[in-house]
Amino acid sequence: MRIPVKKNEIKKIEIIDLNHRGQGVAKIEGFTIFIDGGLPGDKGEAKIIDVKKNYAKGKMISITEPSKDRTVPKCPISGMCGGCQLQGLSYDAQLELKTNKVKNDLKRIGNIEDVTIHDTIGMDEPFNYRNKAQFPVRKGKKGVNIGFYERGSHDIVDTKSCIIQHSLNDKVLEIVKEYMNKYNITSYDEKSGKGIVRHVLTKTSFKTEDMMIVIITKGNKLPHKEKLIDLIKESIPNVKSIIQNINNKKTNRILGNKWITLWGDDKIVDYIQDLKFNISAESFFQVNPIQTEVLYNKALEYADLTGYETVFDLYCGIGSISLFLAKEAKKVYGIEVVEKAIQDAKENAELNNVENAEFYAGTAEEVFPKLYSEGIKADVVVIDPPRKGCDETVLDTIVKMAPKKVVYVSCNPSTLARDLKYLGEHGYGVKEVQPVDMFPHTMHVEAVTLLVKK
16 A cells, blocks of 8 residues: 655645544545644644554644634643543534544444443543552652653643542642752652652542642652651641552552552541541552442443342452442452452451452462352352453353353443443343543543343
8 A cells, every 4th residue: 555645745635533542533545644733524634753564653733623622621731631632622512522432343343233331431521530549750950750651751831730530639739849849859750760859649539528648759769758748747637548669670550569658547438428448558449439329320330239149250359349349249259469459458348347258369360260169159240351351261161050040240331342242242232331431531431241141
């Protein structure tokens, strides 16, 4: 195929779609070009910045006819920051885009058509919804930069306020910058591997407003940490936990394996409806508490429990879905690879006086078949895997176990489609799918799927 574009050329284009990174998709003579800053319906000019064998990359430089769904972003740095790809798109259009993403992936990858795929459930107020934030820290031209990575790079866009995070985070950034600049605390340098402060992580309970602040450092050293603790306590009365995490490795991974509680508790408390959860720094907890209730209620509705069922909850984390299910089931077995999360799950079961939930640490592909071989069978299996989806061993065990229903909670429509296709070829029909917008203004979409044994 002839490549119809060259690097640094200016081309007239029309954006026809968005890819999974939030880049506009345009076609020139059938050749695909991914355009930063383009939204479906935009017409204008783009500069070609890179050309590959099968596609090119470009950047929108002028818009002669804007998309009917284009809107002015509320965040002044949304064009640079890689956190929100869709702020320039109206929220109704975002929800429609996500519904179509689920439909298209299920059709293209899973060959799944003629099933009910509901419209994506959105938020009434799609801002300030995140209860967890991770801010990289780097040296800037005028002191310390704390914020988010610029789109497509590891350069930091310095941030004073993030409108999708809990508003308390703005104060945390201000305090950490003040502390580091005042006491000449060095920030981590990715190239040299030198410096002290690497990241700032926060967790905030929306129900109690309790806050945890984690300072991730290279090495144990954190000079004048008492001053930092005092600054935080004076400015944020809600803080319940200040923790130092040590990550000595030259890696992109944020957290290391060593934890030091500098002040307060090592956990904060949060709620999902009437269920109480202890949240540690390492725990996975859904980051959008408002939509989590929507998601979990839908999973519970699809499970349609009567009180007599045995349920497996695979990839159970700290037991949040498990405890939801346990209220309506006879017995729930939760499996999670992170041992600390299983410890938290057991504590959370005790905290909520739940006695019919049992938790196992290990991979789902090892523990699930083992329990099945020991004679434990489920009426319903709930799966909430990471983005890579389920290992085939897990799917195969489901098929052998033959539960009446499978409820699949997915954060990645493409791997969902792949796994649904496998289950469909082995006796399970997709009944319906409900997308949920857990991450407004980003390309991510969650979906709850009900499968029934044929």
